[in-house]
Amino acid sequence: MQYRFRLRSPGTAGRYRAKRLFITALVILLLVPAGVLAIRSLFLSMATAEEVHREQRETAQEIKKANLGPYGETPAVTYAQGAEGIVVPAPAQVGEWTPEQVADVQERTKNLLITARLDDRVLAGDTAPYLEQLSESARTFSGEKLETEQALGYITRLAPGYTLAEAPRVKGAMTVTVGDLNQLVVSADFVWAYALNGPTDEEASKGPGGRVVVVHSQEQYEWYPDKGFLPEDRGLRPGDGSQYVFNMDCELAKEGMIALPKTVTNKGKESSTDKVYDPQTPLEQLPHNC
Secondary structure, three states: OOOOOOOHHEEEEEEEEHHHHHHHHHHHHHHHHHHHHHHHHHHHHHHHHHHHHHHHHHHHHHHHHHHOOOOOOOHHOOOEHHHHHHOOOOOOEEOOOOOOHHHHHHHHHHHHHHHHHHOOOHOOOOOHHHHOOEEEHHHHHHHOOOOOOHHHOOOEEEEEEEEEOOEEEEEEEEEEEEOOOOOOOEEEEEEEEEEEEEOOOOEEEEEEEOOOEEEEEEEEEOOOOOOHHHHOOOOOEEEEEEEEEEEOOOOHHOOOOOOOOOOOOOOOOOHHHHHOOOOOHHHHHHOOOO
16 A cells, blocks of 8 residues: 655745635634624614614603693692582581571682682683672772782683683682671682693793693682671672782783793792692792792
């Protein structure tokens, strides 16, 4: 048996190894950019996916806010709508006034509050439905008050160009006591939240309650007994009262009307917003708007 060997010269072997190293290096050079591109593509895909997820989250949040309506993310979203928020206490004997008499005056006061704060006619500027429910002798001076900046202490009117976006939300309480002249004194302490459509500053309308004007009214109405008083004095008469308005146009508020602010009025006061919606917050503790 014969064995044949093919001998290579040292120069040939060196050239062979060099060629193999060159091919290996070339493959590496080709693979590295491809790997970089693959990694870059992966990161881009991850970034794109995160962007899509972020947009989806933002869209979901916007849908949630839209579903909650203009009162969404404010305490008013849980308040009763309109007249349902005016809760009358159970009638009881108050001084010489019987439970039946107290119940009658409470119901009259509730109806007056509904007219003053929720009636479409009054909201549109007609004060007659409110004045007609007062005692005859109280109508003149009350009508004069409605022409001043004190008007919001009695009624709510929308400024021209504004309409209700949704039914107002209401929360508060009513109490009954006896006055010095044996008259029934009904104290009504309520927060009225009005979601409005109308012109406003874009920045002012952003955020929770950005398109909601809040009126916190503390009102008293008196009912005098028949004995010892003239017929024209009998009936509901406005007594002491005060009011606070939040997120409104200051100039129009001085004219006795509510409107959304033309500029941001509550910037940096978000921590106080919940207090604005709470009827138990003393008015002097509420933030100033104008």
